Amino acid sequence: MQFDDKVPIYYQIKNHLYHEMMTGQLVPGEKLPAVRQLAVDLTVNVNTVQRALGEMITEGIITSQRGKGNFVTTETPRITQLKEHLIMEQLERAYEQLHALNLSDDEIIASLKQYIAQRGQQDD
Amino acid sequence: MQFDDKVPIYYQIKNHLYHEMMTGQLVPGEKLPAVRQLAVDLTVNVNTVQRALGEMITEGIITSQRGKGNFVTTETPRITQLKEHLIMEQLERAYEQLHALNLSDDEIIASLKQYIAQRGQQDD
DNA sequence: CCTAGTGTTATATTTTACTAGTACACCGTA
DNA sequence: TACGGTGTACTAGTAAAATATAACACTAGG
Numbered sequence: 001m002q003f004d005d006k007v008p009i010y011y012q013i014k015n016h017l018y019h020e021m022m023t024g025q026l027v028p029g030e031k032l033p034a035v036r037q038l039a040v041d042l043t044v045n046v047n048t049v050q051r052a053l054g055e056m057i058t059e060g061i062i063t064s065q066r067g068k069g070n071f072v073t074t075e076t077p078r079i080t081q082l083k084e085h086l087i088m089e090q091l092e093r094a095y096e097q098l099h100a101l102n103l104s105d106d107e108i109i110a111s112l113k114q115y116i117a118q119r120g121q122q123d124d
Numbered sequence: 125m126q127f128d129d130k131v132p133i134y135y136q137i138k139n140h141l142y143h144e145m146m147t148g149q150l151v152p153g154e155k156l157p158a159v160r161q162l163a164v165d166l167t168v169n170v171n172t173v174q175r176a177l178g179e180m181i182t183e184g185i186i187t188s189q190r191g192k193g194n195f196v197t198t199e200t201p202r203i204t205q206l207k208e209h210l211i212m213e214q215l216e217r218a219y220e221q222l223h224a225l226n227l228s229d230d231e232i233i234a235s236l237k238q239y240i241a242q243r244g245q246q247d248d
Numbered sequence: 249c250c251t252a253g254t255g256t257t258a259t260a261t262t263t264t265a266c267t268a269g270t271a272c273a274c275c276g277t278a
Numbered sequence: 279t280a281c282g283g284t285g286t287a288c289t290a291g292t293a294a295a296a297t298a299t300a301a302c303a304c305t306a307g308g
Binding site for chain 4: 132133134168169170171172175189190191192
C-alpha cells in the first residue's frame with residue numbers, strides 16, 4: 001500500500017479498512033486479517049496497525065476478541081451510518097476547499113462534471 | 125487560524141496563502157505581511173512560516189527581497205496555473221475518495237448537488 | 249552612521265508518529 | 279497439558295515537525 005506522507009499512516013489504514021467495508025470486501029461479522037498479517041501486508045509496524053484498529057474498536061465499527069481476532073461489527077446500521085458520514089466528510093471538505101478558491105456552487109458542480117468527463121476519456 | 129493536526133502546519137499555511145491569492149485578498153505584486161507578523165497572526169513560529177514561504181518561493185509564486193519583504197509574483201499566468209492545479213488536486217482527491225466508497229460517477233455528482241442544495245437551505 | 253523593519257540562517261529542545269523488539273493474555277485444538 | 283495463532287501492552291529508539299531563541303544580512307530613512 002502506498003501512503004501519503006502528509007497524513008499519519010494509522011489514519012490512512014483506518015480509511016483503507018473503511019473502504020474495504022464499503023465495497024463489500026469485508027462484510028459484517030467477517031474476521032479481519034490478523035494484526036501481524038496486516039502489518040506485513042501493509043509493510044507497517046504492528047503497533048501502527050493496532051493504533052488504527054484501536055480507534056475503530058472505540059468507534060464500534062469492529063469488535064475485538066482476544067485470542068480469536070478482530071471482526072467487522074454485525075450491527076449493519078453502524079456501517080451504513082459510517083458510510084454516510086465518510087461521504088459527507090469528503091463532500092464538505094472538497095466543497096469548502098473549492099469555495100475558498102473562489103468557485104461558485106455552479107462552478108464547483110461544473111468543474112466536477114468536467115473532471116469526470118475528462119477522466120472517463122483516458123482510463124479506468 | 126485553526127489547524128488540522130492531521131497535516132503539517134507549514135503545509136496548511138501554504139494553502140492559506142494560496143487561498144488569499146485566489147480570492148483577491150492578495151493581488152499580484154502585493155507585499156505579504158512580514159514573516160514575524162505572520163507568525164504572530166497565525167500563532168506559529170517564524171521558522172514554520174519561513175518553511176511555507178520557502179516552498180512558495182521555490183515554486184515561483186512569491187518572490188523574496190531581503191530587507192524589503194515577500195511579494196506575490198507579478199507573473200499572473202503562474203497564479204492562474206496554480207489555481208487550476210489546486211482545483212484539480214481537490215477534485216481528484218474527492219473523486220477518488222468517493223469512488224473508493226463505491227459511488228458511481230453519477231452518484232458522486234448527485235450527492236454533491238444534494239449536499240450543496242442542503243447547505244443552501246441552512247446558512248452561508 | 250545609526251536604527252528600525254525586513255528576510256535568512258542556525259542551534260537546541262519538545263512533541264508526535266512510527267518502528268523495533270519483547271513479553272503477556274487468551275482461544276482452540278490436539 | 280502443550281502449542282500455535284491471536285490480540286494487547288510496554289519500553290526504547292528514530293525521524294520529522296514545530297518551537298524557542300538568537301544571530302546575521304539587507305533596505306530605507308533620518
